[in-house]
Amino acid sequence: MNSETTNPKHGALPPWNVDELPAPLPFSLRNALRTIGPGAILLVGAIGMGEWIAGPLFVVQHGRSVLWIATLAFVLQSLLNLEAVRYTLYTGEPVLTGFMRMRPGSKVWGFFYALAGFAQLGMPAAAAGCAGVAFAMLQGRAPTDGDASMVTWITVAIVLVSAVVLASGKKVERLLERLSWMMILFIFSFLLWVNFTFVPLKDWISTSAGFLSFGSIPENVDFVMLAVFAALAGSGGIGNLAIANWFRDKGFGMASKTGNMGGVWSTEQTLAPVGRVFPINAENLKRWRDWWRYAIIDQSGLWMLGCIVGMFLMTNLAASLFQPGMQVSGVAAGVFQAAEMRKLWEGFWYLALMNGFWILFSTTLTNVDVLARVVADMAWAGGAVPKKMPVGRLYGLLLLGFTVIACFGAFLGDAKLLLMILGATAAPITAFSALQILRLNTTLLPPELRPPLWRKIALVLTALFYGAISVAMFHQIFSR
Template identity: 30%
Template sequence: MAEATQVPDVHSYPLGTSRPPLAVADLPEPEEVFKVRRLGPRELFKYALGPSLIALGISIGSGEWLLGPQAVGQFGFVGVGWVILISAVLQTFYNVECSRYVIATGEAPVVGWGRVPPGYLLWVPVSVFLVIFAFIAGGWAASAGQGVYALIHGEVAPSGAEEPRLWAIALLVLVFLIAAGAKRISRTLELANWVMVGTILVVLLVVAVLVVPWDIWWEGIRGFVTPAAPPEGITATQLGGLAGFTALASGLNWYVMGHYRDKGYGMGHRTGYISGLRGERQELLANGVTFPDTPANAARWKRWYRLLLIDMWGIFFVGAMLGMLLPTILMAHAVQVSGTVPTAAAVPTFVATALEPEYGPLMFYGMLLVGVLILFSTQLGIFEGMVRVSTDAAHGTSPRLRRMLEGDPRKFYYPFMLVLLVIIAVVLHLAVPVNLVQWSANMSNLGALFYPFLLIYLNRRLPRPARPRPWHYVLLVANVLFFGFFFVNFVADLIGDPLITF
């Protein structure tokens, strides 16, 4: 067993209710965490940046590859693009605020929610349930399975075919094998997404430059910055799904931000991480650690916060916007070339099939391969994220379970991943893949109704250097209003008539 991180027992820091006080220790310097003499540009990209790529890998496969292109293919850019831009800005800001708590305490958000009144007995199980309920559908794996089928057979799978579902299950097994083969799970996911996301964006950019007319480029860019009413005929479910899954998962984005702990950002360096089966067993503290309010720690906090902003705004936001622009303009061009619009069932393979007659089989197979890669990167992050949230919640709140696990969270992590794999394999037989994704997106909007308020409660009680500025709270409330509206409209549409029709 690897030597546990030693936390000086100086004094405790009470935070919230129903959870033990945080231990207190000094913030580490980034150079200490990443084991470099100086954190220059090269070291920044090689060692410090990365958790945002896991989030970006999830992001590009939901709103960016499925829901955004479907909406644009059916309704055009104007009235859709500004929803995408506002959603991306608000979600990136929300991600920063969720990660602020992780870096300042070393606690995963699902454990932190347990500090909000009335306590962990409510918020921890509710949070685990919402994440699993939102993402258990397996829509991304099902969509990727359709792409694999088309790659193998050279044609789109017939409606109701079983083989694409079997390929989807095989991709879930591959996710398990990747996690099982890791030494440090978060680092393996980062490296996988560096390769996949980088390849996806480069290929999409090259193809878009070569085949998409510049007037469609301009319409796509103009659509992002032109405030307009949503296009006539778009449903509350479609628009809510687009808002919820542009960038990531609106109110449920926090389920991915625990990777900053495992990366060692700030106080995450003091609390440990979940290691893979090939790695040495690491101690993962059940309770967080924060830092004393001293000038030295205030200076270190500014450095960590600056790294977070670079990671989120420089990689995640820019990547999410490119990841939305490029597939949507390709979709618009595919609609123009083919003279047809995508249905929910056809979205995963529509661009490939629509562009093949004009550009040949290389375009067909290339776009199918990119689609599979996009959707697999999404399922990799989502599947692992569900397991991670459940593991953190169980390990952090149950002393009895920790004793049963002998302090090794891997004994819960991997068996639970296998259980989820079986459940998803059943659920993905129940609906059209894109409809499953729309359901997940609107469930994510439900989280936006209350998690920003929980975050306000926690972050305003952090050590003074880590507390947000007043305008940060205003933007958190804006998340509630924006995404909450789409969820309420979705529910109204589900049970009767939407509050607002377009």
């Protein structure tokens, strides 16, 4: 046993406590279904902005051949998510806390990622899309630019309702997980039904081929929309990093020894002031491998597979309903699918809107939670607030503050504009964080737990893929 396993490097924050790694449930499919869950939260967060809006918009404009970008995004982001989880399984801390242990220190990285999170999620993009759907349900028609004021006020209402829902749970992660499973069942049942109803077999084949048409880039492509599509096909940016926070609150690995964020109204401290690591020995490594298998099922079997199926069903439907090159009004970005299905049967209008509403409302819940959650965790870990303050109370205060800001942000633009802001900031965050996770997991983790070479290469490829897209996007923006 070397010095790294007996005295693990802890970086710029206080040293971890040392304890034995708890044993997970014996590995089986039944126990996997009882253990997994964070992937469900991330899936419903991804499916709104990426699969319901950005994916169909991009595919309708450029054709099915661009779907290979989604394939690459799902695979790379799944590997990125698992590397974020790797750190949490060992330390019981979210990966953003791990970043704060790296040079140049916790204050720099805490401020950087709080600012990055706000830039990506501070504006209510999903709520604005959800508001367009709610308007259509109330008025019986798609919103137009003349309805922007009413849609904005509905956006404010949805943001407020989301905050109330998040504040109502005794444990936020458990509340989100239960809501997510219900929404997944409803959303995918509806999507399968309408695809079998509307889409002929030849279109299913064409859509499938698009996911494998690697390297195809249309002429005169809008690189801003491409960046939005690549980042939001999945959970790009802060969403990739927040998965570790949910794994911590779920109690994976050493997180079962460090506690969780608790609820907004909790008066007790539910989170340990510092993480815990385990000594490297044969028994702990065996337990580690079982925890890692459950994490793979959650991220590759649930999240990645769910994203692929969701993107397939939504783009398959959109590409078969609309003519290539169709343009969509910004306030109607969440409604255009329902408007086309209405031509076949009036009932599809309301069913599609109900589906779209729950998709975008679930994404709103996730986005609001992510921003408050990651900033609360970083403030807690970095010592920005007293440790005697319940971390759930800190989460609640940040939830209140970000909700107020989002309500004002609703007046800054429509759903399509806010979507582009979200996606355009997510791509460079994904590129940068991939390299930082690589540095973290090859520096602070003991050699026995570090990622193998092929996973290191995958992180570099993630950085190159999203870095290249970000450069092309910024070049297009600043050359106009």
